[in-house]
Amino acid sequence: MQFRTLGKTGYRVSEIGFGAWGIGGSMWQGSDDDTSLAALSAALDVRLDFIDTALAYGDGHSEKLVARALRARPGRVVVATKIPPKNYQWPARRGVPLRKVFPASYVRRCAERSVRNLERPIDLLQFHVWVDEWLLDADWPEVERTMQALIVDGTVRAWGISINDHEPGSALQAVSRCDLIASVQVIYNVFDRSPERQLFPLCRERNVGVIARVPLDEGGLTGKIGPDTRFPRGDWRDEYFRGKRRAEVQARVRRLEPVLLKEATSLVEGALRFCLSDPAVSTVIPGMRTPEHARANCAVSDGRVLSGELLAALKEHQWERNFYE
Numbered sequence: 659m660q661f662r663t664l665g666k667t668g669y670r671v672s673e674i675g676f677g678a679w680g681i682g683g684s685m686w687q688g689s690d691d692d693t694s695l696a697a698l699s700a701a702l703d704v705r706l707d708f709i710d711t712a713l714a715y716g717d718g719h720s721e722k723l724v725a726r727a728l729r730a731r732p733g734r735v736v737v738a739t740k741i742p743p744k745n746y747q748w749p750a751r752r753g754v755p756l757r758k759v760f761p762a763s764y765v766r767r768c769a770e771r772s773v774r775n776l777e778r779p780i781d782l783l784q785f786h787v788w789v790d791e792w793l794l795d796a797d798w799p800e801v802e803r804t805m806q807a808l809i810v811d812g813t814v815r816a817w818g819i820s821i822n823d824h825e826p827g828s829a830l831q832a833v834s835r836c837d838l839i840a841s842v843q844v845i846y847n848v849f850d851r852s853p854e855r856q857l858f859p860l861c862r863e864r865n866v867g868v869i870a871r872v873p874l875d876e877g878g879l880t881g882k883i884g885p886d887t888r889f890p891r892g893d894w895r896d897e898y899f900r901g902k903r904r905a906e907v908q909a910r911v912r913r914l915e916p917v918l919l920k921e922a923t924s925l926v927e928g929a930l931r932f933c934l935s936d937p938a939v940s941t942v943i944p945g946m947r948t949p950e951h952a953r954a955n956c957a958v959s960d961g962r963v964l965s966g967e968l969l970a971a972l973k974e975h976q977w978e979r980n981f982y983e
């Protein structure tokens with residue numbers, strides 16, 4: 659496992675981090691706690707030391723599993739979690755005032771709940787949605803004072819933003835103007851390279867860490883999705899990959915695969931290596947729910963990145979769209 663610095667936090671974190679949405683047991687179906695704990699354990703065994711969870715993942719269940727996995731483990735692991743929007747609307751919509759989404763008292767309450775679930779102070783607390791207009795909202799100064807106070811009283815060590823899906827431009831003001839924001843989390847994968855345009859250069863300039871999320875396009879970039887794919891009952895991906903989307907994903911991936919396999923032994927390896935090839939990226943957080951996936955994903959961090967030639971060739975396979983809508 660290789661390590662990089664997570665922006666202004668100064669944390670050295672593993673290049674592969676653990677995406678803990680899927681183990682929350684609500685929107686993703688088909689996981690069980692014993693296997694999820696085994697996945698966490700397998701990742702920690704190979705020196706993964708960054709975990710991304712959220713209060714919203716199974717209403718605290720993912721956080722509690724992370725706490726269980728870490729209880730028996732000495733050694734430092736950086737745990738990032740998130741404050742859900744109070745109005746429970748993803749993504750954040752422009753024109754909705756801050757007091758409806760992240761009022762200061764609610765920010766504090768959520769932080770305290772996460773501390774109880776995680777059984778430890780929060781290394782990195784992220785706003786789970788964001789719009790830059792909140793920086794000009796009359797309530798922002800009070801939220802900022804609360805963020806400071808939570809650092810001073812030891813509840814939170816650093817702050818970040820998890821950027822709205824496929825909207826990397828929606829947090830540029832926060833990155834450039836808000837000193838308290840130490841990292842951003844953003845969708846970045848072979849299909850959606852939009853953060854390379856403005857967000858990544860700005861993050862490098864401002865020393866803001868980048869957590870690359872959804873590196874496998876919710877499973878699309880594993881090669882497992884096709885017209886006949888069936889998801890467990892109640893799984894949110896049934897909607898995400900609805901209608902003709904499964905066939906479209908498969909056709910795209912079939913064209914992409916031989917290109918990626920020039921420098922990787924599997925699609926997953928190539929997709930993760932792609933994310934690690936941009937120096938702005940601090941850590942990549944694939945969702946992993948089994949020990950096998952955890953071991954395979956962590957093995958990708960071996961110091962090798964894709965060649966400039968391949969990165970250029972992959973530009974033809976960009977596919978910017980928003981399946982979450």
Ligand SMILES: NC(=O)c1ccc[n+]([C@@H]2O[C@H](COP(=O)([O-])OP(=O)(O)OC[C@H]3O[C@@H](n4cnc5c(N)ncnc54)[C@H](OP(=O)(O)O)[C@@H]3O)[C@@H](O)[C@H]2O)c1
Nearest residue numbers: 677678679820871872873874875876877880944945947951
């Ligand atoms: N708004 C936000 O803040 C937000 C939104 C989305 C995600 N996130 C964070 O980003 C993390 C990653 O995103 P994600 O989990 O949604 O999607 P992802 O990492 O793009 O894809 C997860 C999918 O990849 C599969 N997979 C993982 N490793 C594999 C391997 N080695 N071989 C084959 N298949 C593999 C999983 O299979 P199985 O189905 O078999 O498990 C799952 O279907 C989340 O866990 C969460 O921490 C944050």
